[in-house]
Amino acid sequence: MSDSxxxxxxxAAVLMLALPALSAKLPAASSAAEQRAEPDEPxxxxxxxxxxxxRTATGKIEEIPVRDYLIGVVGAEMPAxxxxxxxxxxxxxxxxxxxxxxxxxRSNPDAARAGYDFSDDSSSYQAFFSPEQMRTxxxxxxxxxxxxxxxxxxxxxxxxxxxxxEPIVAAFHAVSAxxxxxxxxxxxxxxxxxxxxxxxxxxxxxxxxxxxxxxPDALKKALREIRPAVIFxxxxxxxxxxxxxxxxxxxLHVQCGSEDFTGQELREALSLRSACFTVKYDDMQFIFTVxxxxxxxxxxxxxxxxxxxxxxxxxxxxxHYYPGxxxxxxx
Numbered sequence: 001m002s003d004s005x006x007x008x009x010x011x012a013a014v015l016m017l018a019l020p021a022l023s024a025k026l027p028a029a030s031s032a033a034e035q036r037a038e039p040d041e042p043x044x045x046x047x048x049x050x051x052x053x054x055r056t057a058t059g060k061i062e063e064i065p066v067r068d069y070l071i072g073v074v075g076a077e078m079p080a081x082x083x084x085x086x087x088x089x090x091x092x093x094x095x096x097x098x099x100x101x102x103x104x105x106r107s108n109p110d111a112a113r114a115g116y117d118f119s120d121d122s123s124s125y126q127a128f129f130s131p132e133q134m135r136t137x138x139x140x141x142x143x144x145x146x147x148x149x150x151x152x153x154x155x156x157x158x159x160x161x162x163x164x165x166e167p168i169v170a171a172f173h174a175v176s177a178x179x180x181x182x183x184x185x186x187x188x189x190x191x192x193x194x195x196x197x198x199x200x201x202x203x204x205x206x207x208x209x210x211x212x213x214x215x216p217d218a219l220k221k222a223l224r225e226i227r228p229a230v231i232f233x234x235x236x237x238x239x240x241x242x243x244x245x246x247x248x249x250x251x252l253h254v255q256c257g258s259e260d261f262t263g264q265e266l267r268e269a270l271s272l273r274s275a276c277f278t279v280k281y282d283d284m285q286f287i288f289t290v291x292x293x294x295x296x297x298x299x300x301x302x303x304x305x306x307x308x309x310x311x312x313x314x315x316x317x318x319x320h321y322y323p324g325x326x327x328x329x330x331x
Contacts, residue, residue: 049065050064053118055119056120067150070091074152075129075138075145077090082301082304083309084151086314089308089314089317091153092160092318093161096161156314159327170299171298172300173293176248178203179247180299180300181250182194185250185252197320199303204306210290214285215285227261229259231258240255240256241256275295276296304321
């Protein structure tokens with residue numbers, strides 16, 4: 001898989017940063033695209049074999065069969081070139097996530113959601129490819145890729161991840177820094193199955209470590225957009241304090257100028273690939289060295305593929321990244 005294709009999927013995998021939750025108060029997000037959309041009122045059904053999906057490009061709600069939705073999500077979220085067992089693990093995680101959100105939305109309807117279960121906006125929910133979008137993305141490899149993804153989906157379409165009788169928050173990300181993060185460290189809400197686990201295979205991922213340079217004026221502008229009152233001294237070399245980090249290397253908090261920022265705030269403001277970074281000032285610019293891609297909570301997609309290549313099954317992959325969660329076959 002080329003680096004460019006890896007970046008495409010990695011960008012989509014960042015979606016799990018903001019997860020609506022049934023019991024855990026994790027951050028939720030409403031995208032600008034969703035706020036602008038005025039979807040047509042759908043013909044509401046209670047067909048469990050369909051999801052009601054807001055298509056952000058059209059502002060319309062479509063009822064998409066669950067199988068077609070899962071094929072579209074797996075095709076958008078994970079490269080078809082990945083191993084079948086990794087694709088199966090992704091299908092179960094995506095299905096579990098979708099079922100959890102649907103259960104939440106249908107038991108506690110939100111008028112702002114205007115009758116849909118979730119949208120295809122990857123910044124708020126899961127990415128999704130229609131057959132046309134998948135054909136465009138995969139090109140000549142479309143037929144082979146779709147057949148491979150469909151086979152993975154069909155093999156596990158009746159299996160979900162549960163913890164204490166409800167579908168889990170099945171967070172996933174592209175690449176960790178060699179160890180995943182806990183939900184408590186990243187989102188401030190502890191979940192027993194979203195804890196830090198080893199993912200050493202990620203260290204061999206394309207662009208596992210990247211360097212991003214930011215000019216002082218650009219950094220000022222970016223941070224003042226989220227903290228207008230922040231004050232910077234005359235010496236940029238003194239702007240950053242010593243960061244507080246997790247054992248896996250994710251920055252929890254760091255002083256920059258007069259304000260204390262979380263690592264996630266800096267990641268978003270500066271478009272860093274992850275919040276696992278170090279920063280130094282050299283040659284009149286800030287140099288960020290970043291490891292991994294995504295929020296690092298839950299299943300590492302690259303790590304899942306490494307495990308699959310080593311001969312481990314989708315069940316072993318999921319039990320590793322979501323310890324304590326159960327794989328339950330729905331009737």
